Every structure is written in C-alpha cells, then in structure tokens.
Amino acid sequence: xxxxxxxxxxxxxxxxxAKNITPDAFAGKTIDEIKELKIWHGNIQVALSEFFDVDxxxxxxxxxxxxxxxxxxxxxxxxxxxxxxxxxxxxxxVNMYVGVEMKGGKLTVEGNAASWAGQDMEGGELVIMGxxxxxxxxxxxxxxxxxxxxxxxxxxxxxSEIAEYMNGGKMIIKGNxxxxxxxxxxxxxxxxxxxxxxxxxxxxxxxxIVVKGVINEFLAGFKYIGVEKEIEVDGxxxxxxxxxxxxxxxxxxxxxxxxxxxxxNGHIVP
Amino acid sequence: xxxxxxxxIVYDPLNKIDGEKKDICIRDGKIVDSVNEADANxxxxxxxxxxxxxxDPHTHIAGAKVNVGRMYRPEDSKKDVESxxxxxxxxxGFSVPSTFMTGYRYAQMGYTTAxxxxxxxxLSRHTHEEFIDTPIIDHAAxxxxxxxxxxxxxLKEGDVDSCAAYVSWLLKATKGYTIKIxxxxxxxxxxxxxxxxxxxxxxxxxxxxxxxxxxxxxxVNEMLGLPHAIHLHCNDLGHPGNYETTLASFDVPKGIKPxxxxxxxxxxxxxxxxxxxxxxxxxxxxxxSEAGSIADYVNKNDHLVIDVGQVTLDETTTxxxxxxxxxxxxxxxxxxxxxxxxxxxxxxxxVPFLYTPGAPVPSVxxxxxxxxxxxxxxxxxxxxxxxxxxAGPFTRYPRVISWLMSNQYRSNLIENELHKWAQRKSDIxxxxxxxxxxxxxxxxxxxxxxxxxxxxxxxxxxxxADADVAVxxxxxxxxxxxxxxxxxxxxxxxxxCVLKDGNIVVKDGVVVNIGxxxxxxxxDTQLEEGIYNEVVTDVEKKFKxxxxxxxxxxxxxxxxxxxxxxxxxxxx
Numbered sequence: 001x002x003x004x005x006x007x008x009x010x011x012x013x014x015x016x017x018a019k020n021i022t023p024d025a026f027a028g029k030t031i032d033e034i035k036e037l038k039i040w041h042g043n044i045q046v047a048l049s050e051f052f053d054v055d056x057x058x059x060x061x062x063x064x065x066x067x068x069x070x071x072x073x074x075x076x077x078x079x080x081x082x083x084x085x086x087x088x089x090x091x092x093x094v095n096m097y098v099g100v101e102m103k104g105g106k107l108t109v110e111g112n113a114a115s116w117a118g119q120d121m122e123g124g125e126l127v128i129m130g131x132x133x134x135x136x137x138x139x140x141x142x143x144x145x146x147x148x149x150x151x152x153x154x155x156x157x158x159x160s161e162i163a164e165y166m167n168g169g170k171m172i173i174k175g176n177x178x179x180x181x182x183x184x185x186x187x188x189x190x191x192x193x194x195x196x197x198x199x200x201x202x203x204x205x206x207x208x209i210v211v212k213g214v215i216n217e218f219l220a221g222f223k224y225i226g227v228e229k230e231i232e233v234d235g236x237x238x239x240x241x242x243x244x245x246x247x248x249x250x251x252x253x254x255x256x257x258x259x260x261x262x263x264x265n266g267h268i269v270p
Numbered sequence: 271x272x273x274x275x276x277x278x279i280v281y282d283p284l285n286k287i288d289g290e291k292k293d294i295c296i297r298d299g300k301i302v303d304s305v306n307e308a309d310a311n312x313x314x315x316x317x318x319x320x321x322x323x324x325x326d327p328h329t330h331i332a333g334a335k336v337n338v339g340r341m342y343r344p345e346d347s348k349k350d351v352e353s354x355x356x357x358x359x360x361x362x363g364f365s366v367p368s369t370f371m372t373g374y375r376y377a378q379m380g381y382t383t384a385x386x387x388x389x390x391x392x393l394s395r396h397t398h399e400e401f402i403d404t405p406i407i408d409h410a411a412x413x414x415x416x417x418x419x420x421x422x423x424x425l426k427e428g429d430v431d432s433c434a435a436y437v438s439w440l441l442k443a444t445k446g447y448t449i450k451i452x453x454x455x456x457x458x459x460x461x462x463x464x465x466x467x468x469x470x471x472x473x474x475x476x477x478x479x480x481x482x483x484x485x486x487x488x489x490v491n492e493m494l495g496l497p498h499a500i501h502l503h504c505n506d507l508g509h510p511g512n513y514e515t516t517l518a519s520f521d522v523p524k525g526i527k528p529x530x531x532x533x534x535x536x537x538x539x540x541x542x543x544x545x546x547x548x549x550x551x552x553x554x555x556x557x558x559s560e561a562g563s564i565a566d567y568v569n570k571n572d573h574l575v576i577d578v579g580q581v582t583l584d585e586t587t588t589x590x591x592x593x594x595x596x597x598x599x600x601x602x603x604x605x606x607x608x609x610x611x612x613x614x615x616x617x618x619x620x621v622p623f624l625y626t627p628g629a630p631v632p633s634v635x636x637x638x639x640x641x642x643x644x645x646x647x648x649x650x651x652x653x654x655x656x657x658x659x660x661a662g663p664f665t666r667y668p669r670v671i672s673w674l675m676s677n678q679y680r681s682n683l684i685e686n687e688l689h690k691w692a693q694r695k696s697d698i699x700x701x702x703x704x705x706x707x708x709x710x711x712x713x714x715x716x717x718x719x720x721x722x723x724x725x726x727x728x729x730x731x732x733x734x735a736d737a738d739v740a741v742x743x744x745x746x747x748x749x750x751x752x753x754x755x756x757x758x759x760x761x762x763x764x765x766x767c768v769l770k771d772g773n774i775v776v777k778d779g780v781v782v783n784i785g786x787x788x789x790x791x792x793x794d795t796q797l798e799e800g801i802y803n804e805v806v807t808d809v810e811k812k813f814k815x816x817x818x819x820x821x822x823x824x825x826x827x828x829x830x831x832x833x834x835x836x837x838x839x840x841x842x
Contacts, residue, residue, distance in 0.1 A: 143345035144605060252604065 001087070004034065004056040005068045006048075008092075011075040014042040015095055016051060019078040021069070023062035023086025023105060030058060051076075062086040062105070072111065080107045083124065096133075099126040102150060115159065121169060123150040131156035134178075137171050138164035147171070147188065163190045166207060170234060182209045185256060189234045204248050204256035208233055211260045212240070218268035222247030222258060231259055243269050271772060272297045272305040275739060278315030279746055281711040282322065284719070284730035288708045289746060294320060296737040299772035303733050313767055313774075317745040321711050322731050323382025323738030323770065324667075327718040328501075328542050328577050329658040330589055331372045332386045332400035332411065334393040335618045338608050339366040339587045339659070343622060346587060358781055365586040365659040373405035373788075374781045375665055380740025380765040381714075383728060383788075384664070386411040387501070387542065387657075388452060388591045390612040391418075392819070394444035398790070398830040405784040406775055408728075408738075408835075410791040412501055413444045414591050416451030416483055417458040419614040419816075420809065422476040425486035434490045435805040438795040438839070443825035445792040447837075448498040448722075449491050452591040453505050454483040457617045465594035468515050469505060469522065480505050481522050488523035488538055494795045495531035495840040497723020499540040499575070504547045507595045513560035516547040517567055524573050531839050533723025536572060540721055543579025543657035545639040554631060559696035561638045565645035568652075575721040576646075577653035580639035580670050582662025583627045583687075590660065593617035614816055625662065633689035635661070637696035643674055644703045649712035653721070668762035671714070674705040676755035704752055723837070724791070737772035740765050787832040795839035 004026055017040040026034050035049035048054065052069075059065040063085035072092030073079070080088050081097065084104040093111035097119060104124040109117075112130035118137040128136075132154045138161055139146030146165030157175035164180075166188045173181075176194035185204040192200075195213035202219055210233055222245035229241045242259035260268060275294040280287050295305040330336050340347065340363055350364035352371060361371030376384050389397045389411040397411050415421050415437065424433035437449060455473035456466045462474045469480040484502060491500045504519045506512035519541070526538045541547075550560035568576060588599060593609060596619025600607035608620040625632035639661070646652050654671070658664035673680050684692055684699050693699045705713075719729020727736045744751070744761040751758045764779025773785035796802075813821040828834050 139345075140348060141344045142342065142606075 001064055001066050002057040002059040003066045003068060004031075004054065004058060005070050007053040007055070008069065008071040008073050008076075009051050009053065011073060012041060012051070013075070016041055016076040017078050018048070018076050019081035020048065021067065021079045021088070022081065022083040023065040023067060023088070024082070024084055026058060026067065027062040027065055027086075028058070028060050031056070034058065083107065093130070099124075102126060112156065118147065118150075118152045121147045121150045121152065125150060126152045128152075128154045128156070131175065132158045134159035134161055135164060136162040136173075137166060137169070138162065144184070157194065163188070166190065176213065182207065182256075185209070191233070191238075200260075201248055201256055201258050203251040205251055205253060206255050208257045209259070210238060210242070211258070211265075213261065214264040215260050215268055218260070219248060219250070221250035221254070223249065224270050227262060228259070233259075272310035273313060273737075273769065273772065273774075274305055274307060274310045275313045275315050275320055275741065278318050278320030278741060280320045280731065281707045282731045283708060283712045283716040284725060285732045287731075292320075294731055294739060296739070296769065296772045299737050301731055301733055301735045301737055313741065315741050315767075317747070318766060319707060319742040319744055319746065320731070321380065321740050321742070322715045322729050322735065323740055323768070324376075324380050324714045325718040325722070325724075325729055326376070326381055326384040326655060326658070326664060327540075327653050327722055328387040328655045329384050329664055330387060330660070331384055331658075332369065332404060332409070333389055333397035335388070335589045335591075335610070335620055336366060337396070337400070338610075338620050339589050340368065342606065342608055342620070343587055346622070357783065365584070365663045367663075369400050369403040370405060373407050373784070377406045377768055377770065377776050377781055378764060378779055379665070379667060379762060380742065380768050380776075381407065381664075381667070382738035382740075382768070382770050383408040383724075385409060385447065385722070388450060388618075389413045389444065389446060390591065390616050390618065391440055391444045391446070392612050392615055392824075394446065395826050395830065398445060398826055401788075401790055402830070402832055404788070406770055406781070406788060408788040408791070410447035411445070412448045412450035413440060413446035414452055414616040415440075415449050415487055416454035417456070417473070417616050419476070420812070421487065422455075422458070422473065422478050422483065425482055426476060426478045430486055430489050430493070431801055432805050432808075433486060434493045435797050435802045436809065437487075437490050438494055438797050438802070439806055439809065441793040441795065445790060445826045445828070445831060445834075447791050447793055448496060448501050449487050450501045450503075451484060451487060452503040452616070453507065453595065454480040456480070456505055457591055457593050460593040460597075460617050461611055466505060469518050480519070484519060484522045488526050492526055492529040492538065493840070494793075495529050496793060496795075497530050497533045497535070497837050497839070499528070499535060499537045499721060501540045501542060503542050503590070503592065507546045507590075507592055508549070508598070510549050510551040510553055510557040512547055512549050513563055516541070516544065516564060520567055520571070520574055524571065526573075530723050531841075532837055533720070533725055535721050535723055537575040537721055539574040541574055541576045543655065543660065544576045544642055545579040545581065545635065545661065546657070548638050548642065557631065557634065557695065559634060559638045559641060561641035562645060562697065565642055568646045569648070575651050575653065575717065576642070577655040577657075578639050578642050579655055579657035579661045580643070581625050581632060581635040582656055582666040582669060583625045583632060583636055584662045584666065585622070585624045586659045586662050587620065588623045588660045589618070589620045591616045591618045593619045595619070596621050599623065613818060614812070627683075627687045628689055630689045630691040633692035634695045636688065637692040637698035640673060640680065640698050641696055641701065643705075643713070644701045649705070649709040650717050650720075652713050653718045654713040665763075667714070668759045671705075671710055671762055672751070672755040672759040674710065675751040675758060676753070677702050677704055678753060679755040707746055707751075737769055739769045741767040789833045789835040790831040791835050791837055792831070793839050794836035794841075796841045798842055
C-alpha cells in the first residue's frame with residue numbers, strides 16, 4: 001500500500017472544507033497534481049498545498065492508498081467525505097463532518113472529532129480514538145434516512161443524538177453519552193459501554209441498543225420484558241445480565257430493543 | 271431592441287399554425303408583423319422548434335406553505351444545489367427550489383408564465399414578497415375562497431350579490447387572480463378535526479355543502495366577469511373511489527353561462543390535478559384507475575377544462591390547502607407533517623412523498639395521469655401540470671412531454687420499471703396515442719392561456735402578443751420524437767433560446783439575463799358602490815371580532831408588485 005503524507009501547516013481561523021482529502025480523489029494523480037487539488041477556505045477555493053505539505057507515493061487505485069495527516073487539523077472539515085476505499089489516518093484532532101457519507105475503506109482519527117462524524121455513513125470503518133461531539137452517525141438535517149451501513153467506533157465520550165435515524169450498520173461507543181442516543185433509530189446496532197444521561201432510543205422503531213453502563217433517566221414508552229443473560233447481538237455474544245425493553249411505544253409499530261446492564265440500572269425497571 | 275427569429279418550425283395553435291417554417295419578428299417586447307432585418311438581431315432557428323413561452327396554470331412556487339416546504343426539508347435542498355454564476359443568485363432545492371432558482375428553471379425550459387395556485391389571503395403579502403424575488407416569469411396568485419367564513423355565510427344566506435362584492439374586495443386586497451376552491455367545506459371541517467366526504471356533506475357550524483359553495487362561487491365568478499373560470503380542487507382528493515365525487519362536482523356549475531370581460535374562455539369550471547381525483551375502488555387494495563370515466567365526461571362536456579397533475583415518479587414534497595388530506599397522507603407514509611390553520615380563511619399541510627416507480631400505488635397514479643392526457647380527445651380541454659411539486663417538480667415537464675410523444679418511452683417504463691399494477695389496474699399499456707408537437711403546444715401554451723383569459727397577449731405568436739418565445743433544438747423534420755425521446759427531453763429541458771418580453775433570457779439552456787421583472791396579474795373589478803360599501807363595513811366588523819390583524823393592515827399595496835398588471839373584470 002502506498003502512502004501519502006499530508007503535513008498540516010498552521011490551521012487558519014476560518015475553517016477549511018477538504019472533501020477532496022480521500023483516497024478516491026488522490027488515486028491516479030501525481031504528487032504535484034494532488035498539491036493542486038482544491039479545498040475550500042471559507043468561501044474561497046485554494047490549492048491543498050496552501051495548507052498542507054504533500055509527500056509520499058501515489059497509487060493508481062484508491063484501495064492501494066493510505067493517506068496520513070501528520071498533525072492536528074482541528075479546523076478542517078469533511079475529511080474522507082464519500083470515500084469508498086483505502087485508508088486515512090489523522091494523527092490529531094479533526095473538525096466537523098469527518099467520514100461523512102463514507103462508503104468503504106478505513107478512516108482513523110487519533111485525536112478528537114467535532115460533530116457529525118460519519119453522518120449518513122453507508123459502509124467502511126470509522127475509528128475515533130478520542131472524543132466525538134454530537135450527531136455521530138446521524139442523518140442529514142431533516143432526513144429520516146440515516147446511517148445505513150459500516151462501523152463506527154469511538155473510544156472516548158460523545159455528545160447528543162448519536163445514531164439518529166440509524167438504519168443499519170454498527171456503532172460502538174466506549175465512553176459516556178449525553179442525551180438521546182439512537183433517537184428515531186430504525187435498524188442497526190448501537191453499543192454503549194459507558195453511561196447515558198437520558199432518553200435512550202427515543203421514538204425508536206427498530207434496531208438494538210445495548211448500554212453496559214448506567215442510564216440515568218429512561219423513557220416511559222418502553223415495555224419491560226425481563227432479564228436476559230449472555231445476550232446475542234449482531235452475531236456476537238455479550239456477557240453479563242441485561243434488562244430487556246421493547247419500544248419506543250411513543251411511535252407507531254415500535255419494535256426496537258434496548259438492553260441495559262443489570263448492574264447500576266435497577267432504578268429503571270418497574 | 272428588435273429581433274427576428276428566422277426559419278424556425280413554428281407551432282402556434284391559437285393561430286392555427288402547425289409546423290410551418292416562419293419568421294417571428296419582435297419589437298419593443300411585442301410580436302410584430304415585420305422588422306428591419308438590417309437592424310434586427312437575427313436568431314437562426316433553422317431546424318428548430320419555435321413556440322410561444324410556456325404557461326403553467328397551476329403550480330406552487332411562492333408563499334407560506336412553499337416556504338415551509340423549503341425550511342423543513344433541508345434534505346431536499348441538499349439534493350440540488352446551484353452555485354452563483356454571473357448575474358445569477360445561488361439556490362437550492364429539488365422539489366421546492368428557492369425563489370430565484372424557480373424563475374431560472376422555468377425560463378430554461380422555455381416557460382415564461384407560472385401561476386401560484388393556492389394563496390391564503392391572510393398570507394398574500396408573503397406570497398407577493400416571494401414573487402419579488404422570483405425573476406423572469408410572469409405570474410399571478412390564486413387566493414383561497416372555498417372555506418372562507420364570509421363566503422360560506424353569504425352563500426348560506428343565498429346572498430350571492432354580497433358574496434360577489436366580498437370576492438371583488440378580496441381579489442383587490444390580496445392582488446389575487448382567480449377564485450380558488452380547495453376541498454370546499456372540508457378544510458373548514460378540518461379546523462374541527464374532521465373532513466367532509468362528497469359534495470353534499472355540510473361543513474360543521476356553517477352547515478353549507480361543497481356543492482353549494484362551488485355553485486355559488488361559479489355564479490359569483492361570472493357575475494364579476496373574471497378572466498379565469500373557478501379553479502377547483504375537488505373534495506376527497508387521493509381517496510380510492512373518489513371519481514364519483516369528482517364527476518358530481520363537475521356537474522355542479524354546468525349550465526352557468528361563461529361571461530369573461532377579458533379573454534375568450536368557454537369553460538365555467540377549471541378542475542385541477544384531476545389525476546388525484548380519478549380513483550376507483552374502495553381501499554388501496556382494490557384501487558383502480560377511473561381515468562376512463564373522467565375522460566369520457568370531459569369528452570362529452572364543454573363547460574370545463576382540466577389539468578392533470580401528472581406523477582413524475584420522484585421523491586417530492588406535497589403541499590396543499592387541503593389540510594385533512596395531508597393528515598391522511600402523513601398517516602399513510604409516516605413522514606414529517608406540517609399543518610396550519612389560517613384563521614377565518616383556510617388551512618394547509620405539507621408532507622414529503624416518495625413516488626417510487628416499483629411501488630404499486632405510484633405506478634397506477636402515473637398511469638392515471640397518462641390515461642387522462644391520452645383519453646381526452648381534445649387538447650383544448652387539458653393543461654399539462656404536475657401540480658408542482660405535489661405529483662412531481664415542474665422541472666420534469668420535459669419528461670412528461672416526452673412520455674406523451676413516445677409510446678416507446680412509456681412502454682419501456684411500464685415494462686421495466688413500474689409495478690405490474692400499472693398494467694393490471696389501468697389501460698395505459700393498451701393506449702398507443704402519441705401527442706404531436708401541435709398538441710404539446712396546446713396543453714402547455716394555448717389551452718392554459720385561453721382558460722386563464724390571457725390569450726390576447728399570452729400563449730401564442732400572433733401580432734400583438736407579448737414577445738415570450740421558446741426555441742428548442744429538436745428538428746421535427748429529421749428527428750422522430752417517438753423514438754428519439756431522450757433527445758426531445760433534453761431539448762426541452764434546456765431551451766436553445768428563450769425570449770421574455772423581447773429580451774433574450776436563456777441561451778443554450780443557461781440563463782444569461784433576467785430581463786425585466788415578470789408581471790403580476792391581478793383582478794380589478796368595480797361593483798355598485800352601495801353593496802360594496804355595505805360588505806366592506808361588514809368585513810371590517812368581523813376583522814375586529816376575529817382576525818389577528820387590523821383591517822387596515824390587511825390589503826397588499828400595489829407597491830409590493832414590481833410590475834402590477836391589473837386585469838379588469840366587471841367595471842361599473
């Protein structure tokens with residue numbers, strides 16, 4: 001696999017939008033051509049080389065290419081947008097919309113990500129080693145068709161309304177979650193290893209949410225089913241005992257499942 | 271500026287010109303007999319089609335509910351974005367484009383007039399403000415009367431004269447163009463949480479039926495000598511079995527004599543988006559096309575003109591003053607629903623809708639629209655619409671035209687993409703008729719111009735007409751639309767040249783100049799002062815009692831109309 005190394009120069013105060021930083025856009029181009037790819041700086045288009053040093057070796061196909069962003073790009077948005085193959089590793093933080101509409105390949109952020117990471121994701125793998133803000137793997141504003149495939153893993157904490165309108169795929173949050181994870185969820189799997197503040201699965205109609213930590217406040221629209229041990233989710237067995245709920249009956253035809261660890265969640269069962 | 275459009279193949283039904291090679295001369299924004307060729311700008315149209323600018327008699331492009339559609343569907347905006355180009359604004363929206371983009375896109379297809387089909391009177395200022403930001407196209411707005419408290423009370427008392435005075439006042443106050451009636455009595459019933467079924471089911475409290483409202487307003491329309499017929503959206507829209515209500519509604523104004531003071535319409539009823547009203551069966555399971563019965567009625571009667579509301583098989587946004595219908599739709603598809611009650615006047619709703627080609631019901635709906643076009647013999651009784659954006663966005667007109675002109679295009683669609691219900695529940699697969707260019711010019715130009723009462727200056731290319739002209743790169747002498755339907759669709763989507771009021775606004779499918787602002791047509795009528803003043807006094811009193819705005823703040827001043835174009839009704 002060939003490697004392209006993008007070394008960020010100083011990040012500007014006005015954010016960059018770099019949906020051209022994908023193996024797909026780089027494939028088949030020389031280093032000089034890659035330097036000339038356009039990114040947005042506010043409302044002005046500039047060459048990639050204005051904000052990044054470009055080095056390394058290109059490849060003919062996206063699947064044979066790895067892009068390493070060797071530094072912090074806290075004010076760069078849309079890295080990896082619509083990527084279909086290959087790899088991107090960011091050795092720092094990123095701004096909003098990382099991996100939006102991703103269809104394949106692997107994107108790793110070693111630092112933190114701002115909101116909307118993996119919005120409308122369709123395939124591939126997105127890994128965030130640090131924290132992520134709101135709307136991880138959510139739908140575009142107004143849309144009722146969200147993430148449909150792929151896998152998102154966040155090692156840190158995340159904000160609100162993650163997996164909103166999720167329709168498929170898998171999301172694993174190792175840390176804690178703010179409110180409304182899996183709101184309007186229709187399908188797919190959301191596993192939360194930490195705690196949740198409130199409103200897990202609000203108006204969910206389908207899909208599965210597993211919470212291994214503590215749910216501070218739970219919704220009234222869920223029907224308590226009972227305790228299950230060694231639950232089977234997405235072909236994997238998760239050890240431990242869980243309270244099982246079905247809902248959210250605030251919505252029509254609700255058939256979602258929420259598992260909450262027995263340990264620490266005694267206050268949410270009837 | 272003078273222009274001469276040379277050697278084009280001209281289709282101009284109002285002047286009985288059917289594919290003749292002919293030059294069109296233009297001076298000072300009007301079509302003239304001749305120009306001095308040495309000075310005039312020559313537009314070479316050899317081997318190209320020349321028609322008058324297209325007219326859309328029923329679309330939703332400006333006003334409160336359109337804007338709700340834009341605001342609550344960012345995902346629709348995201349699908350279709352145009353960046354700013356020289357002299358043009360940026361814009362977005364596939365099914366509900368922003369105002370500027372609306373003007374550009376109509377013009378790019380050679381359309382130069384489009385009518386906003388549902389204006390809540392109370393929100394007319396908003397509608398006109400959006401018109402200010404809609405470039406190029408001439409336009410008008412249709413205020414809603416069918417569930418208006420004043421109308422219902424006057425008609426209940428049998429006081430048609432007072433009702434006429436009120437209509438006259440409201441048209442002036444809102445700068446509106448016609449009497450629009452939407453689900454008469456039904457939208458009022460919706461304010462009480464219900465709906466009416468059929469034309470003899472009275473509205474709560476007001477105790478008046480749709481039949482009485484339609485009849486009364488049709489009489490008012492002719493008393494006032496309005497250029498357009500009453501514009502009716504029948505009851506029971508979208509319900510299986512509704513064709514009986516539709517036929518009964520068609521019969522209500524029959525026998526009333528047309529009395530337009532301008533223009534030359536023969537119809538006393540304009541029935542809109544009839545596709546949505548031609549359903550048989552009792553549920554969505556036994557739902558079938560009744561387009562045949564509707565077409566048969568239209569063929570046998572001369573008092574009405576219809577538009578189709580063709581389903582285009584897209585993801586779109588429905589929006590109508592038919593509040594209860596939108597609730598039904600939301601209950602079926604579960605998608606987001608916006609609802610609004612407009613005080614003493616009307617209501618509305620907005621719901622996104624997916625006309626998926628492979629799904630059973632949309633396939634039949636598509637077939638019903640096509641059947642109406644193809645089974646009604648006289649294109650002088652049909653207008654081409656998609657009830658934009660309800661059955662699909664207006665940007666699909668070129669596709670609808672290609673479907674009408676190519677049986678092969680339709681057959682491919684029916685066999686390869688549509689659900690088999692299209693064949694099983696309608697006769698569409700057995701109909702081989704193909705429209706000619708002359709007939710296309712009728713359903714997109716002359717018929718709407720005539721029924722709107724604008725045929726003196728619109729919808730044709732005779733001397734004295736407004737110089738709104740479209741030139742399309744399709745050569746009927748060498749190309750066959752029946753087999754070359756994709757080229758036809760492309761040619762109409764991006765007109766080679768479009769002139770509006772004598773200015774070249776589109777070249778090679780791109781807006782190059784927005785010219786002067788479009789006209790706003792509105793109705794000016796004058797009645798006997800006695801009854802007029804009496805009614806206005808009554809209205810003023812009701813404003814104090816019920817309205818959230820002051821009487822004085824209600825009327826839209828002419829200052830809101832960049833190019834005010836009053837059309838006279840009765841003037842005493």
